[in-house]
Amino acid sequence: MDSRILNEVRELVKPHSPQYCYQCAKCTSACTATKVIPEYKPHLIVALTRLGSVKGLMESGIIWACTECWKCSEYCPQDVAPVEVVIALKNLSIAMGYKPPEDLKVMAKNVVELGYVSPPIEVLSKEFEMYGREALSLPELVKPYVSEGTPTNLKKLLGGVYE
Amino acid sequence: MSDVRIGVYVCHCGKNIGGVINPAKVAEHAGKLPNVVISRDYVYMCSSPGQLLIEEDIKKYNLNRVIVAACSPRMHEPTFQGVLKRAGLNPWLLQMVNVREHDTWVHENVPEKAEEKAKDLVAAAVARAAHLYEINTVRAPVVKSAVVIGGGIAGIRASLDLANAGIKVYLIEKKQSIGGKMAQLDKTFPTLDCSQCILTPLMVDVSRHPNIEIYAYSEVVDVSGSAGDFKVKVRLKPTYVDWSKCTGCGACVEKCPGRAPKEFDEGLGVRKAIYFEFPQAVPRRPVIDTEHCLWFTKGICKVCEKVCPVGAIDYKQVERYVELNVGAIVVAIGYELYDLSKLSEYGYGKFKNVISGLQLERLSSADGPTRGKILRPSDGKEPKTVGIVLCAGSRDENHVKYCCRFGCAAAIKHVYYIKHALPDAKVLVFYTDVRAFGKGYEEFYQKFRSEENVFFIRGRPAEIFEGRDGSLIFDVYDSNTNQLINVRADLVVLEGAVVPPKDWEPLRRILKVSCDPGGFALELHPKLRPFETTSDGIFLAGAIQGPKDIPDTVAHAAAAAASAIGFLAKGYVESVPYLAVVNEDLCSGCSLCVPICPYGAISVSEKEGKRVAKVDVIKCKGCGACAATCPSGAMQQNYFTDKQVLSEVVVLAGGAK
Numbered sequence: 001m002d003s004r005i006l007n008e009v010r011e012l013v014k015p016h017s018p019q020y021c022y023q024c025a026k027c028t029s030a031c032t033a034t035k036v037i038p039e040y041k042p043h044l045i046v047a048l049t050r051l052g053s054v055k056g057l058m059e060s061g062i063i064w065a066c067t068e069c070w071k072c073s074e075y076c077p078q079d080v081a082p083v084e085v086v087i088a089l090k091n092l093s094i095a096m097g098y099k100p101p102e103d104l105k106v107m108a109k110n111v112v113e114l115g116y117v118s119p120p121i122e123v124l125s126k127e128f129e130m131y132g133r134e135a136l137s138l139p140e141l142v143k144p145y146v147s148e149g150t151p152t153n154l155k156k157l158l159g160g161v162y163e
Numbered sequence: 164m165s166d167v168r169i170g171v172y173v174c175h176c177g178k179n180i181g182g183v184i185n186p187a188k189v190a191e192h193a194g195k196l197p198n199v200v201i202s203r204d205y206v207y208m209c210s211s212p213g214q215l216l217i218e219e220d221i222k223k224y225n226l227n228r229v230i231v232a233a234c235s236p237r238m239h240e241p242t243f244q245g246v247l248k249r250a251g252l253n254p255w256l257l258q259m260v261n262v263r264e265h266d267t268w269v270h271e272n273v274p275e276k277a278e279e280k281a282k283d284l285v286a287a288a289v290a291r292a293a294h295l296y297e298i299n300t301v302r303a304p305v306v307k308s309a310v311v312i313g314g315g316i317a318g319i320r321a322s323l324d325l326a327n328a329g330i331k332v333y334l335i336e337k338k339q340s341i342g343g344k345m346a347q348l349d350k351t352f353p354t355l356d357c358s359q360c361i362l363t364p365l366m367v368d369v370s371r372h373p374n375i376e377i378y379a380y381s382e383v384v385d386v387s388g389s390a391g392d393f394k395v396k397v398r399l400k401p402t403y404v405d406w407s408k409c410t411g412c413g414a415c416v417e418k419c420p421g422r423a424p425k426e427f428d429e430g431l432g433v434r435k436a437i438y439f440e441f442p443q444a445v446p447r448r449p450v451i452d453t454e455h456c457l458w459f460t461k462g463i464c465k466v467c468e469k470v471c472p473v474g475a476i477d478y479k480q481v482e483r484y485v486e487l488n489v490g491a492i493v494v495a496i497g498y499e500l501y502d503l504s505k506l507s508e509y510g511y512g513k514f515k516n517v518i519s520g521l522q523l524e525r526l527s528s529a530d531g532p533t534r535g536k537i538l539r540p541s542d543g544k545e546p547k548t549v550g551i552v553l554c555a556g557s558r559d560e561n562h563v564k565y566c567c568r569f570g571c572a573a574a575i576k577h578v579y580y581i582k583h584a585l586p587d588a589k590v591l592v593f594y595t596d597v598r599a600f601g602k603g604y605e606e607f608y609q610k611f612r613s614e615e616n617v618f619f620i621r622g623r624p625a626e627i628f629e630g631r632d633g634s635l636i637f638d639v640y641d642s643n644t645n646q647l648i649n650v651r652a653d654l655v656v657l658e659g660a661v662v663p664p665k666d667w668e669p670l671r672r673i674l675k676v677s678c679d680p681g682g683f684a685l686e687l688h689p690k691l692r693p694f695e696t697t698s699d700g701i702f703l704a705g706a707i708q709g710p711k712d713i714p715d716t717v718a719h720a721a722a723a724a725a726s727a728i729g730f731l732a733k734g735y736v737e738s739v740p741y742l743a744v745v746n747e748d749l750c751s752g753c754s755l756c757v758p759i760c761p762y763g764a765i766s767v768s769e770k771e772g773k774r775v776a777k778v779d780v781i782k783c784k785g786c787g788a789c790a791a792t793c794p795s796g797a798m799q800q801n802y803f804t805d806k807q808v809l810s811e812v813v814v815l816a817g818g819a820k
Binding site: 030 | 508554558559560561562595596621622623624625626637638639640641642645646647
């Protein structure tokens, strides 16, 4: 048990207040990620952060399961904003030298090469029909401007994840 | 008293003062100051020998000022004022010097400097003492009657207690019947008494009591005067029925073709346009709802007038005002439920089968819209699975920060309602903490958490969706078993947050009562004086001071009544010594002091050809705001005049050393 991590997280998530969490678990009831990855529980991440026991969270990489839909932050009765706690933990874990998951490399590569995190994909409708941008008569995506310095900066930001 | 003769007494307070500084040295120093006739030190000045020492000195040395350097005046000023009184001096010729809290307790580590400070403080007091003068308080009689605002269980209990003590009570109720929220409940926790069965006899007692006069369908619109002699202006709203003629037979209600949602059933039932609030209403007199009455909206019908056997219907009735003269006011206006539609994630107001705890009370009540059957509002079917959500809006930074203090016990009671009416139903209670703190509550909780098909789940739904059949679908993470539970419930009950009544703000301003961050009335002291306010003669009863369940409300109301009885039984109110006084020669009548006074004690009027301020000695509480505002120094506060305070400052600033 150690308050240092909590204090660092508090600085990063200001003006939210993770120390006030009373474990109602409303965030986990709402969580999009929990429904797919049951091990991911925002209320538990906040509780572990309060105790300073974040090593396991960083080693297992479970914090990267968050989809950042922000529902937990919307519904939280104590203005804890679990999503922001998770983002803070992601930043701290990179700074502390933990490696992010492999998928992040792909995302970084996509940003440099395409300008987006993920290329546009086709989706399946309720009626089992595939829809792409063309089928929805949407224009083809234009590649956004990616500055020359982006690869270097991404490398720095992601602790060497993007090679 | 031109000849100032001061006695200075320095107390050791055991080691509290004597262990840090040398009181004898302080006394010796004081002895050399001007006007000081005698100075002494003693180990416990507040003890009998210490007091006797001062008393004898006053007589022996013909002292006319006394300085006691000891503890805080909050502690022993009254003690030493008693000494002066016994020796025949006006008590306000005493000057306390706080050399304990202000000196030895805080400067323990620097005793030499502490002793210097004590000498300086005593010297300042000696300079101040020369400007002290006799202060006499005045008394005004109290009117032995009271207004109780609000006729819920708090107002009922307070009224009965006051009336039984021989005090005339005017009970003001904004609805047409007394009874309040308790009348809407089916049963009360933890004993499961029928709410109406224990409440309605008290309502009848109130209506029959010779000392109680009920003003129903009325509201307080103005309060003037001051503690002991308030003038309370009451507006009697038009009911369009002459209540003095009406016998409460109900013929008008029966024949009325107009319909409206029934407030008493929390919108679940239907009432007529002319209606009694509920069958056991006290007074049992109807009112016409002009928004739904065909005569008022379309100019047709008049059936009520035709069927009334005593000719009591009066469509032209207008509001009336009465002024009541009372000594005390008891505020017992209760609470309101938070607007649950603001919790958009739960769909209250949007999904028919999401209801409030109070709506469940109505469904469960024998006189409710379903005659006591628990049926879901969308299709009138019996629910098979019921979800109860605790802390709906309470303990929530986005809604209401505080705890409602009865939701947990109410939820347990609601488990009983459902299991009693529908033994095969499954009940899921979603809680964060179950706060079963009252007498018998834990046992109550134990009984119902052990029932078959009752599940207490430690989690909170985040978003409720409505299925095609009106059932409610949501996920809840149970942190006891570490699993996400998918729920499909037929009925969801929200144990909602509690807020002060919406229309309370104007009344609060009229009464000059402060409020806490939640908007509830602020008590004088949260622990020791929880039913008094900063305004003398105004008392708080029940949930207007903060959320309360029925046992706490009744205890609070009885305490407020006892406090009011004590205040009225004393027979008089006394002015404070620290009154503001006007030097009429200096006063220019500029009136700056009038709006500054928080007690409305100052008026400006014509006197001998010029405008001068006048202070109502009973209303003035001696806060000093006017004296600080007065540009000419005409307004001075007794015991804190400019001369007194400045003479002290001059010494402390080193001017007279």
